[in-house]
Amino acid sequence: MKEIDLNQASYPYFGGVDLMKIEGLSHATVLTIMREVGLEGFKKFETAKQFASWLRLAPNNKISGGKVLSNKIPKGSNRLKIALRNAANAIGNLKDTQLSDFFRRVAYRKGRATAVSATARKLAVILWNMITKGIQYNPPMEYLFLDQKRKLRMVIKIKKSIAKFELKPDDLGFADASLSAIL
Secondary structure, eight states, rough: OOOOOOOHHHHHHHHOOOGGGGOOOOOOHHHHHHHHHHHHHTTTTHHHHHHHHHHTTTTTOOOTTTTTEEEEOOOOHHHHHHHHHHHHHHHHTTOOHHHHHHHHHHHHHHHHHHHHHHHHHHHHHHHHHHHHHTTTOOOSSOOOOHHHHHHHHHHHHHHHHHTTTTTHHHHHHOOOOHHHHHH
8 A cells, every 4th residue: 555645745735735734633634624625615615704604613693683692503514524623622632832722712711612613613714714825824923912912002002102292211211221222
C-alpha cells in the first residue's frame, strides 16, 4: 500500500492553504473536508455565515415582535459537522492557544456543550475564509480582555487631552525620557 503524506496532498488541493496549521484539526478532519465539501463546495456559499448555517452550526434565531423566542442550533447533522465538533472538543483539551482560550471563555459562561458548538462554528468560519480567500491561518497574538480595552481607551483619551491642551512632558512633571516617549 502506498503511503500518502496528507499535509503535502492537501496543500495544493486547497490552493496553497495549509489547514493543518489550525490547532485541533487532525488528518481525519482534513480528509472529511476534502470528501464532504471539496474545494468547489466552499465557493458555492457567498459568506461564511451561509456555510456555517448549511452545516447547522449557526443558531436559528426566531424573533417575533423584537422578542427572542428561540436561539437553539437546528437539529440535523452531517459528517463534516461531526468532524468539526470533534475538532472543537479536542481544542477544549488544549492549553494556551487562541481557540482553546475562546473555548474556555464560552464554556465558563454557557457550559461545555455550547462551547463545542461555538468553537465548531468558529472553525467553519475560519475554514471558509482560508479556502475561499486563499489566506493562511494567523491567530491573533493577544486577545484584549475587557479591562485591557478600558485601559487602552483611557490611554487614548489622556493622549487626546494632552494634545488638546498642548502640554509638554515637563509641564506634566515627567522627567523620565521613557515616559515622555509614550506621550
